[in-house]
Amino acid sequence: xxxxxxxxxxxxxxxxxxxxxxxFMLTRLSGDLAISIAGPNATAADVEQIRQxxxxxxxxxxxxxxxxxxxxxxxxxxxYFFRDRVAKxxxxxxxxxxxxxxxxxxxxxxxxxxxxxxxxxxxGTWVDRLVGVFAMIGQAMPSFWLGLLLMIVFGLQLAWLxxxxxxxxDGFILPGVVLAFSAIPSLTRxxxxxxxxxxxxxxxxxxxxxxxxxxxxxVKHGFRNAAIPVVSIAAVQLGFMLGGSIVIETVxxxxxxxxxxxxxxxxxxxxxxxxxxxxxxxxxxxxxxxADLLNAVLDPRLRTG
Amino acid sequence: xxxxLEIRDLRVTIGSTAAVRGASLAVTxxxxxxxVGESGCGKSITALSVMGLLPRGARRxxxxxxxxxxxxxxxxxxxxxxxxxxxxxxxxxxPMTSLNPAYTVGSQxxxxxxxxxxxxxxxxxxRAAELLARVGITAPGLRLGQYPHQLSGGLxxxxxxxxALMCDPELLIADEPTTALDVTVQAQILRLLAGLQxxxxxxxxxxxxxxxxxxxxxxxxxxxxxxxxxxxxxxxALFAAPKHPYTRxxxxxxxxxxxxxxxxxxxxxxGVVPRIQPGFTGCGFRDRCAWANAACAGSIPRRGAGEGxxxxxxxPPDWSREAAA
Numbered sequence: 001x002x003x004x005x006x007x008x009x010x011x012x013x014x015x016x017x018x019x020x021x022x023x024f025m026l027t028r029l030s031g032d033l034a035i036s037i038a039g040p041n042a043t044a045a046d047v048e049q050i051r052q053x054x055x056x057x058x059x060x061x062x063x064x065x066x067x068x069x070x071x072x073x074x075x076x077x078x079x080y081f082f083r084d085r086v087a088k089x090x091x092x093x094x095x096x097x098x099x100x101x102x103x104x105x106x107x108x109x110x111x112x113x114x115x116x117x118x119x120x121x122x123x124g125t126w127v128d129r130l131v132g133v134f135a136m137i138g139q140a141m142p143s144f145w146l147g148l149l150l151m152i153v154f155g156l157q158l159a160w161l162x163x164x165x166x167x168x169x170d171g172f173i174l175p176g177v178v179l180a181f182s183a184i185p186s187l188t189r190x191x192x193x194x195x196x197x198x199x200x201x202x203x204x205x206x207x208x209x210x211x212x213x214x215x216x217x218x219v220k221h222g223f224r225n226a227a228i229p230v231v232s233i234a235a236v237q238l239g240f241m242l243g244g245s246i247v248i249e250t251v252x253x254x255x256x257x258x259x260x261x262x263x264x265x266x267x268x269x270x271x272x273x274x275x276x277x278x279x280x281x282x283x284x285x286x287x288x289x290x291a292d293l294l295n296a297v298l299d300p301r302l303r304t305g
Numbered sequence: 306x307x308x309x310l311e312i313r314d315l316r317v318t319i320g321s322t323a324a325v326r327g328a329s330l331a332v333t334x335x336x337x338x339x340x341v342g343e344s345g346c347g348k349s350i351t352a353l354s355v356m357g358l359l360p361r362g363a364r365r366x367x368x369x370x371x372x373x374x375x376x377x378x379x380x381x382x383x384x385x386x387x388x389x390x391x392x393x394x395x396x397x398x399x400p401m402t403s404l405n406p407a408y409t410v411g412s413q414x415x416x417x418x419x420x421x422x423x424x425x426x427x428x429x430x431x432r433a434a435e436l437l438a439r440v441g442i443t444a445p446g447l448r449l450g451q452y453p454h455q456l457s458g459g460l461x462x463x464x465x466x467x468x469a470l471m472c473d474p475e476l477l478i479a480d481e482p483t484t485a486l487d488v489t490v491q492a493q494i495l496r497l498l499a500g501l502q503x504x505x506x507x508x509x510x511x512x513x514x515x516x517x518x519x520x521x522x523x524x525x526x527x528x529x530x531x532x533x534x535x536x537x538x539x540x541x542a543l544f545a546a547p548k549h550p551y552t553r554x555x556x557x558x559x560x561x562x563x564x565x566x567x568x569x570x571x572x573x574x575x576g577v578v579p580r581i582q583p584g585f586t587g588c589g590f591r592d593r594c595a596w597a598n599a600a601c602a603g604s605i606p607r608r609g610a611g612e613g614x615x616x617x618x619x620x621p622p623d624w625s626r627e628a629a630a
Contacts, residue, residue: 202402208358209397210417210468211390214382224407300452301406 001303012289014169019281020071024064027270037080071266076275081267087276090257092303096166097249097256101241104174104179109234112184116191116230117223123196140186147178147251164253175252179245183237190233194226201225228298232291239284307374309508310355312432316367317350317359318531323581324363326348326532326589332476335510337502339519339540341555342529345578350511352478355510357385358397362547373475390422394469398481405452409448410437410464417471434628436467440497440627448614460491466497478612495522499502516559520544525613528552531581531589536612548616550594588619596620 017214027033032053035042041241044051049055055066062212069263070077119131152166154174155163162171198204206222253259296302310332317325325347332338340348353359355370357380370378372393377385397403399407405413413434415429424432430449437445440463453461455612462482469477479498483491499522503508513519519526519540527537536549547553557572576593588594591601600619610616 076528202397202399203405205358205397206403206465209356209395210420211388212315212420213386213387216416216420221405225405291430295488299407301454 001296003294004302008292009108012285016282019285020068020278021064023281024067028060031169033270045091046069073095076278077271079264079269079272081264081269082175082272088288089260090275090279093255093257093260095257096254097145097167097242097245100175100179100245100256101173101238101248103237105183105234105239107176107180107186108237109184111115111180112187113191113223113230116188117195117218117226119188119192119279120195120199126194127134130190135185135188138181142213143178143182144247144251147175147182147248150174150177151252154276166254171252171254173253174249175245176259178248179241180249182241182244187230187234187237189224190230191226194229195222198222198225202246217288224298228295231294231298235287235294239280239287241282242283243280307543308319308371309336310372310510311369312351312355312367314350315372316366316369317347317354317363318583319350319360319363321582322388323532323540325354325581326581326585328534329530330527330534332508332510334475334508335502337499337511337522338525339523339526340510340512340529341514341516342521343514343525344422345567346409346529347513347532348529351479352395352466352480352510352512353601356389356393357382358389376591390417390434390474391472392474393478394472394474395478395480396462396465396466396469396482398484399494400458400465400482403465404435404461406453409450410456414449414468414471421472432471434465434590436470437464437494439470439501441463441493441510442467446608458486460493462486462490465495466494466501470501470505473486474507476508476510478512481514482511483518484513484515491518498522502562503561507618510580515556519560528555531578533589533617534589535618536614538610539612542611542614546611548614548622550617550620551590554593588617596624 008087032047034054034056037054038047038050055063058066074087076090078084079086079089081091101302113220115134119128122128151163151174154161161174163174164167165171166182199218203216204221207217212221242257244258245254246262248254249256249258250262257280261273261276264276308331314559315322315328317326327493328351330340330351340351341350346565350359350363354365354367355372357377359365360567365378365380372388377388397483403589407572410432411433411482414433415424415426418432419426419430420423420629427465433449434445434471437448442460442463443446446458448460448464453464456464457588466482477498483494486494487608492598495518496513498509501507511522523540525537526540527534528543528551529535530551536543536547536552544556545553548555553576554572554574558574560571579592581589586604587602588597588605591597594601601621603619607615607617607620608622610622
């Protein structure tokens with residue numbers, strides 16, 4: 001167990017370093033930073049001064065190590081546009097995005113686990129096919145469009161829920177539902193196929209031969225085994241949701257990290273873009289590591305093998 | 306006397322296959338009844354029918370299906386649930402996959418007792434440890450905390466047996482319990498089952514295709530072919546004087562020390578088990594039988610052939626002596 005953990009952790013650290021390096025290289029590859037910071041009306045002297053101030057005249061590896069050292073301490077420099085520390089900006093926006101991600105994941109699990117189990121139990125019947133169609137529609141529906149539809153129906157026509165902002169908790173419901181739809185199809189299908197496999201296995205026959213109740217057979221013996229891949233995919237999906245909420249935060253005007261990224265990209269605010277990409281990548285790496293650990297906790301063959 | 310298990314005229318159809326066509330057999334308390342036959346002859350389906358564990362899409366009909374005098378053929382799923390694991394238990398051919406990989410041995414054993422008797426966890430654990438020791442597992446305390454993948458096949462089958470005994474069942478159905486195991490382990494498991502039966506007064510329905518196993522443990526034998534019990538007899542009588550051509554063929558396939566000559570080939574039965582469609586009449590073996598005649602396509606009489614010896618065949622009772630001559 002410890003060796004498994006140490007190995008996964010080492011891999012995660014290596015991936016994180018690679019991401020850091022790539023993030024640094026990408027901003028340097030996108031042209032002369034000093035020119036883009038100075039703007040279209042700057043003179044050659046202005047550009048040269050900016051180069052001095054930002055240390056862009058130093059050798060590349062010095063810039064890299066300097067940047068890496070600061071990044072590891074959580075110092076991503078200062079935003080060109082917001083005139084504020086990047087770390088502070090992101091920290092301020094993080095709660096909205098994380099809340100939205102967790103709401104989205106919760107909705108996705110609440111919908112897809114029962115649907116997947118139901119489809120597996122009713123395999124081959126119209127119930128199963130209906131669930132399949134629902135998953136397919138969910139997969140095919142663009143999230144901005146679903147967001148707009150929900151806004152029109154629940155926000156404007158029925159006026160049950162706010163259509164933008166998160167001044168109160170119910171502002172998270174519509175964007176949460178839309179975000180959930182990015183995970184529902186895959187989680188439903190995974191639950192269904194895992195349950196079908198589990199229910200056909202010899203240990204389910206044993207459980208039935210023991211006279212256990214239907215609920216115990218389905219949940220304790222069946223779902224417990226089907227859940228192992230679902231849990232790890234759900235953790236990875238949460239990563240996608242946190243990073244992929246750019247569109248949804250924009251549609252619903254939620255001032256989260258995704259919205260910040262969109263603002264910064266449109267304003268060429270490189271330090272912010274770089275830091276957002278980094279933070280999201282690190283969260284993703286962390287969640288993948290968490291998925292591996294959860295897997296080991298749930299599967300005794302990994303834990304004690 | 307009331308039989309522990311009585312199956313009369315069991316018919317099971319799965320899709321367009323008649324898997325069992327009018328099989329009858331009875332298991333007495335404290336008796337080991339072996340059900341033998343080739344793969345696909347309906348042995349396992351018969352066992353699963355008794356337990357109410359037939360796969361989806363299978364249809365079961367019987368004239369009578371009695372367990373300890375009760376007609377269980379009309380029992381609903383709830384009533385069967387209460388019976389299974391409590392008064393009748395079953396173990397399977399695949400010890401490697403029959404235990405749930407996600408739970409410890411102890412958790413899987415105790416849940417049977419907790420489900421049927423509402424026993425406390427501590428008492429259930431004590432009972433599980435006691436039974437593990439009873440089936441010859443050393444260090445039961447350690448094994449209770451282990452997961453199935455940490456045990457060998459032989460150990461897992463012992464755990465399955467111990468688990469089946471948790472509620473002190475009256476009937477144990479064992480579907481080829483030794484087929485997947487090493488020969489030495491097979492012998493241990495068979496000895497264990499025989500010992501348990503003697504000590505606990507269990508009725509055992511043992512399904513096997515291994516006539517060596519039959520000779521060693523069976524009190525009675527029923528031979529199944531193409532969904533029918535073609536011959537049923539006390540073990541000694543069956544081996545001494547098989548009455549059905551199929552039984553004779555089956556026995557001639559087994560080498561007996563002293564009887565088999567070195568240069569002569571072992572006996573074999575030509576052909577394969579036919580897939581029987583619903584509506585088929587007559588003897589399922591007639592296409593492979595050297596003594597088949599016109600009567601074999603009609604309805605086949607069930608005939609007595611000695612004390613507790615029944616055979617499903619059109620041939621006269623003394624045909625085998627003539628055939629041997």
